[in-house]
Amino acid sequence: MNRELENIFLVGLEENKQKLLRICSAYSTDQEDRNDLFQEVLMNIWKSMPSFKANSSLSTWMYRVTLNVCLNARTKLTKKKKQFINMDSVTLSKYEGETSVEEENPLLIYMRSCIKEMNEADKAVITLHLEELPYKEIADVTGITENHVAVKIKRIKKKLLTCINSKSC
Numbered sequence: 001m002n003r004e005l006e007n008i009f010l011v012g013l014e015e016n017k018q019k020l021l022r023i024c025s026a027y028s029t030d031q032e033d034r035n036d037l038f039q040e041v042l043m044n045i046w047k048s049m050p051s052f053k054a055n056s057s058l059s060t061w062m063y064r065v066t067l068n069v070c071l072n073a074r075t076k077l078t079k080k081k082k083q084f085i086n087m088d089s090v091t092l093s094k095y096e097g098e099t100s101v102e103e104e105n106p107l108l109i110y111m112r113s114c115i116k117e118m119n120e121a122d123k124a125v126i127t128l129h130l131e132e133l134p135y136k137e138i139a140d141v142t143g144i145t146e147n148h149v150a151v152k153i154k155r156i157k158k159k160l161l162t163c164i165n166s167k168s169c
Contacts, residue, residue, distance in 0.1 A: 005049045012058045013042070019059075019131045020066050026115055026127045027070035041069045056140050063133070063141045067124050074120065107164065114163035118156070125149060126156045 013020075021038055028034035045065050052061055115123055121142070128138045135153075139146040 005052075008052070008058065009046060009049050012045075012062055016059050016062050020062065022131060023063065023066050023127050024070060025112075026123055027074055037070060037073055040073060041066045044069050057137070060133075060137050060140050063128060063131075063137075067128075067141060071120055071124075106168070110164045110167040111160065113167060114160050117163070118159070122152065122156050122159070125152045126160070129153050129156075 020041055021034065024034045024037040024041060028037050045062055048065060052058070056064075115126060118126065124142055125138060125144075128141060133141070135146045135149045138149045142149070144152070
């Protein structure tokens with residue numbers, strides 16, 4: 001890969017890393033899973049850099065690659081789960097002294113839990129919306145119209161509110 005593409009990749013990563021990580025979080029079960037997914041995203045973005053044609057902004061293109069990787073990983077995970085024994089009864093305690101924002105704010109725990117329960121299309125739209133992407137960019141990433149994005153966000157917010165209320169009661 002030439003130096004120019006490498007610089008574009010590094011700048012894009014620097015500007016979008018936190019957003020890409022949060023998107024990966026919406027599709028992962030824990031920190032380790034999120035980090036693995038993020039690595040997969042970076043590898044795919046890196047390998048795809050020569051095909052980036054600047055038809056959209058770099059960040060929009062990176063979100064699209066991230067969503068595709070996350071959705072593909074979800075499909076693979078679903079297939080793998082059918083092959084393994086359920087280990088839900090095994091629990092691990094957190095390392096002492098480790099705290100997170102979620103522990104401080106139970107509503108964030110409920111919201112993340114509700115988002116993880118959504119279908120893939122809704123999860124993609126609300127995750128990008130929470131990243132404060134404009135409707136046009138969400139439409140570009142997801143392949144639906146801008147008006148459909150607005151309608152979906154309104155419906156998803158209602159679903160989220162209902163879900164959060166049911167979990168907090």
